[in-house]
């Protein structure tokens with residue numbers, strides 16, 4: 001593709017110099033806003049701890065961090081129930097935690113301990129928390145999208161008003177199965193929300209080198225799936241758009257696709273920014289996106305609207321740090337699974 005024919009159909013949404021201002025919290029309930037903020041903080045602090053564990057050589061599993069993208073999972077999951085069935089991919093710590101998954105269970109899993117959510121056998125990319133609605137993550141790009149469609153079919157056949165949700169990245173939209181899934185979902189009128197965290201990169205490649213346009217919701221247009229494209233660094237906008245699509249799916253009006261435009265502060269995998277490995281990603285861009293930080297924007301709005309004081313925010317932050325520090329030390333003290341158990345969870349027993 002010649003670069004001069006490439007289009008940014010996202011316009012300002014892909015521009016890190018835009019949308020840096022505090023969020024508009026007019027008419028919002030403070031307790032609800034603080035829940036969203038706490039959840040984003042928890043994800044951020046857990047992932048920073050994961051980065052430290054990788055640097056210290058204690059976490060051996062590949063860890064794909066979503067630092068900077070917290071508002072997407074938090075905004076969507078705020079509208080879900082634990083009877084819904086949510087699926088993720090290789091970058092799913094945020095979704096697991098936003099649904100209410102335990103930081104200890106996640107950290108123990110990352111450290112390979114038997115107390116982890118997949119008994120220490122799965123690592124960062126095979127998370128599971130059915131009690132909170134998280135039915136699993138799998139690192140094969142796009143692989144959980146059709147599974148979510150199957151879960152939506154099951155929900156429809158059960159006659160319950162639960163829905164399925166598939167979280168994935170812009171890179172997954174380049175898998176054929178994504179398109180088959182959209183088609184099946186719309187033809188069967190299934191209760192499913194497709195959530196694309198469009199962070200403009202697939203591992204090390206910018207979307208402008210992979211696609212003729214950066215707006216992935218155009219695929220939903222093609223399949224006649226209801227869709228919204230929003231600023232993924234504004235948790236309230238994400239939540240509002242998710243609510244609209246989720247309500248429609250629950251009401252039997254079929255699938256929806258939410259494209260949340262965002263950016264990751266770290267590299268594709270591991271704690272570094274990836275600038276060092278020759279990726280077409282400049283440190284200036286990373287720094288610019290950091291000024292669009294979803295956590296800072298909500299915090300500043302709460303302060304500006306006098307909904308909270310600096311001291312209250314500080315206390316919230318200290319609280320989250322203490323909770324995560326305790327989870328890390330408890331996870332470090334966990335046991336490794338016995339070698340004899342290595343195949344136990346690979347095959348069904350019946």
Ligand SMILES: Cc1ncc(C[n+]2csc(CCOP(=O)(O)OP(=O)(O)O)c2C)c(N)n1
Pocket residue numbers: 090091139140141142168169170171172173199201202203268
């Ligand atoms: C089927 C498959 N092909 C290739 C890979 C290698 N791979 C891992 S992540 C990734 C890019 C995914 O990009 P995206 O879906 O945009 O998610 P992001 O990493 O940006 O969150 C690739 C190509 C894989 N895991 N599975």
